[in-house]
Every structure is written in structure tokens, then in C-alpha cells.
Amino acid sequence: MIEKSSRVCFGFVAAVLLFSMISTMPHFASGAISPDLATRLKGNTTGIYYPLYSLSELPQVLAAKQAFPNVPFMVNINPASGPGTAPSTAWTSAITQLKSAGAVVTGYVPTAYGTGRSIANVEGMISSYNQFYPNMLDGIMFDEVSGSCSKFTFYQTISNYARSLGYSYIRANPGSSICQTDVPLFNHIAIYESAGYPSESTLASRTFYPQYSKDVVENI
Numbered sequence: 001m002i003e004k005s006s007r008v009c010f011g012f013v014a015a016v017l018l019f020s021m022i023s024t025m026p027h028f029a030s031g032a033i034s035p036d037l038a039t040r041l042k043g044n045t046t047g048i049y050y051p052l053y054s055l056s057e058l059p060q061v062l063a064a065k066q067a068f069p070n071v072p073f074m075v076n077i078n079p080a081s082g083p084g085t086a087p088s089t090a091w092t093s094a095i096t097q098l099k100s101a102g103a104v105v106t107g108y109v110p111t112a113y114g115t116g117r118s119i120a121n122v123e124g125m126i127s128s129y130n131q132f133y134p135n136m137l138d139g140i141m142f143d144e145v146s147g148s149c150s151k152f153t154f155y156q157t158i159s160n161y162a163r164s165l166g167y168s169y170i171r172a173n174p175g176s177s178i179c180q181t182d183v184p185l186f187n188h189i190a191i192y193e194s195a196g197y198p199s200e201s202t203l204a205s206r207t208f209y210p211q212y213s214k215d216v217v218e219n220i
Helices: 035-041 055-067 089-100 119-132 149-164 180-185 200-204
Strands: 016-020 046-052 073-077 104-110 139-143 169-173 188-190
Touching (some): 104 119, 104 169, 119 149, 139 149, 149 169, 149 180, 169 180
Parallel strands (some): 073 104, 104 139, 139 169
């Protein structure tokens, strides 16, 4: 089953993305998420995914979470197109407030489709998050994910590295189709990134997606 999700406006931000969490097939990496993280994702409920790239939006995000405490919130932080070059007390405070409110918080890591960045470069960004915000983030969000099967080793390596540092949740954003062999590497995959819903012909062309539970494949 493939999730249909849409952009939502709370009247305080330009766009928020819906996601849905349903129990994971056991062979997926998502089976390894911590009990605390599973609690904040709240099981079989639809929730909000929010890309927090500006701290000016934090008060509105917190207000929304407080107004809807039973709705799971996943917030992806992006201090400087990644973790930046030094820890930020402002972002430390933001992460603390978000997690205290019950949100799931991930760190943004661009991967340049497995060609524009080396494994060492990507692992360096993951390591920086771990050093700058130790034991604070729930996971990592890989952006600019390649749909090419030839990049399996690249994404397997960086995903394993992130998990070795304790990040039990890995989200991938190819924004389009992804190679089937890559699916087990991630907990959540955004396969459509545009306004509205994907066309039936688009979905029909991705024949293997219905094999996976809705928490693995999403449309945003």
C-alpha cells in the first residue's frame, strides 16, 4: 500500500507534510527503532512531517504540537545545509524543546545523489551531528537520494554508519522512484515530491511498491 499525503497549512507556515506510520515488516531496518521513538510516532496514526530550516518557525511548530498532542510530529532540522561547522546553542535549545513536546527530530544530510559527495563527506556530516548534539537526535534524513541501483553500496555504507552512532531512524528523500534493493536500508522513503497526488500511471509504473508496508513508502 502506498501512502497518499498532502501539504497542510496551519496558517503559520508555508507547507507541512503528512506522513503515516504503520507497523513495519520485520526484515526492514525500521524494526530497530527504539521503544521511545516508537511511542512518539504513535503507531498507526497519520502525523506531520515538518522541515525546520529556520529557527524563526520554531514557536509556531511547538504551538501546533501543543495544540495537537496526540498527532505525531516529525521535525527535520537543517542548521546550515547540514549540521554546520560548530554546535549551536540555539539549535540545541530547539531540539530539546521539540523532543520535550514529543516530536521526533532528525538531522538533514544532503547526499548529492551518491555522486557529488563522497562517503567520507557524508559520514563527516553525520558525525558532526553526533558531536554537536550528542544523544539528542532520533535519526538522520538523507536528501538528494539517488534512484540508481548502482548506488546501493553508497547508501548501505552511510546508513550503517548512522545506525552505528545510535541513529535508529533513517529517512530517505529521493523525491521519485528508488531502486528496490535500497528499500530495506531506510525506515521511510519519500517517492513523490510535488503538489497533489501522483498519477495512477506513475504509481502503476512502480510495480514493487505495493509489496511494502505504508511506513516504508510515502508520497509527500
